[in-house]
Amino acid sequence: MGDLSKNEGTSIMHLPDDCLAVIFHGLDSRMDRNSFGLTCRRWLHVQDFNRRSLQFELLRRFQHLESLSLSNCTDLHDSGLTRLLIYGSYLQKLNMDCCSNVTDYGLSLVASGCPSLMSISLHRCLGITDKGLETLASACLSMKYVNLSNCSQISDKGLKALTHWCRQLQAINISNCEGISGVGFEGCSKTLAYVEAESCKLKPEGVLGIVSGGGIQYLDVSCLSLSLLKDPLFGIGFASCLKILDMRLCRTVSDTSVVAIAKGCPLLEEWNLALCHEVRLPGWRAVGSYCQNLKTLHVNRCRNLCDDGLQALREGCKNLSILYLNGCGRLTSVAIELFKFHRTSVCIKEIEILCIKPYWEFS
Template identity: 65%
Template sequence: MEGFTSIMHLPDDCLAFIFHCLNSSIDRQSFGLTCRRWLQIQNLNRRSLQFQCSFTIFGPPSLSMKPFCVEAFHLHRLLSRFQHLESLYLSGCTDITDSGLTYVQSYGSNLQNLHLDCCSNVTDYGLSLIASGCPLLKAISLYRCLKITDNGLETLANGCLSFKHVNLSYCSQISDKGVKALTRNCRQLQVVKISNCDGIAGVGFEGCSETLAYLEADSCKLIPDGIKGIVSGGGLEYLNVSCLCWSPFGDPTAGIGFSSNLKFLDFRMCRSVCDASIVAITKGCPLLQEWNLALCHEVKLCGWQAIGLNCQNLERLHVNRCRNLCDLGLRSIQNGCKSLSILYMNGCVRLSAAAVEVFKCYRADVQIKEVEIMSINPNWEYRLNS
């Protein structure tokens, strides 16, 4: 019939608008089943792609999960189909090699988030492909990518200047040289994770941007000058140095006292941290909201008194299994720490039952939780700005 108009006569931008208005994931997935044209609209508007691999960093696969290997030709077909992806999750795709990342180089111009956790076959060459093909990249996770080195990280940092979130945990070949290239070139860094990187002492962070607000350095061999480098930007709010390895250069934690914006501090299992460092931190970090001192055996009465006197914004304190938390130390916390709401406490052998009962009586506003040793998990997280 002349003049008859249907939805098929709508231009592509109108169909794309309709697609984005669909709230149901089922409707979005069914959109492309209508016809080839609608399938093309769906493909062009897909922004995220994640593979359900048989292996993930969160634990072993379930018995019902069928193994699925993601190889180069899979990536080629999918990336050529979805050419406007902003997020690509390849975590656990252990068969991915540098050759597979050539397709990321070809189709990654819009990518902002790339996750390569446990992709142990990716090398420095693969990082060079990412650097040349993904100029808009803001976040990358290289957790347990064991073959990458400082050279690859430097190439990546030279090509992706907009990085805000970088995960290098368990990258055993990365040292302060690579970190220096990252902090020198990427001046928008917000989150960096370097846990279990034995080659990083921290000095590579010297001169880092004030945007750096979140650092995980669990089980690292940081030195005093390294800590000073980490806090040199002045914007650090969250710092995890739990299981800090002993340094022959002295207690590195004293330098944390220069981080005046710090709100969350994790010292879990830092058995060598001393009272002098505790005192310096209580005086230099007045904004502290949560402090984990579980298994910090060298914190003694002087340290507990400093916490009670100076940490007036502290809301949560972990003292699990602290051997030198005595009755007088608990009383100092009781009489100070006016904002305290939760005290994680068990296994403190020098505490008497009477002292604990007195604390409960005088500080009914504080909830005592007898939980196992746990790491700090803030009720907020840093999100990438658009």
């Protein structure tokens, strides 16, 4: 009876970690694997420790694997990437988000082992510098999609290498990269159609560099961190292929830029000007006069959108179908009702959209 009562006190929690790892590896359902770590902290540790080895086990078993995610493998070091030298030749897409212990040497292993790589996400890879990016760019010439958001050690030098070597580059995310001014984009390929640069310190010549290839269709420069006397976004006025432009929270952008953009971007379909307080009547008149393909416009909380400005939008923008409008203190209820009466086909929405959904998700 004593032995029996002793056995009754035994549970799965008494199993050593290696046995729990065997159980984890034996789970076929992705949902079960994701839920494994919800049991307790110990099981979460086993899940985190074995997720990386499971990824590489799959890579060994399926040697023609084209996509691999190592996202959030915070314990992954450079040495863990050596298997890519053997098994990475067919790999086309690699996600290394938040792999904070990977350095330039690890990225050189990726470059050597994955010559067919077309997409890589390095979000918050704090150990990666320009040197590693240069190595990657010179080896992976078919690269099309690159996410460098929150990579604090990347500058225009690394960006220049990327745009120089990767002439098929289509999309790049440099959000929150404070070391990038944008000049590294100068001379980029016409294939570059998507640039996400939220909360960057772009210079005027950097914006000109982004549009220098002539193929930009989507551009996010929201929350632009600039304190320059010169109008920072004047160069966008030369982006004749631009369809979606996010300038939310660009507080320094004045009528000069808005007029240039309205005139120089005839294909513009969506424009986010929320919280652009320096846009005044000349800017709104330019939007109404020249943006005839515009379908969606965000003017939330624009302090200097007045009744005359809304009238200019009402009388212009013939293809407008959605107007995000709220918190504009200078607008009267009469002007808003007149807009609704004359433009019944336009849906006015008060819910503020924080960002425009991009063409391509880096995740």
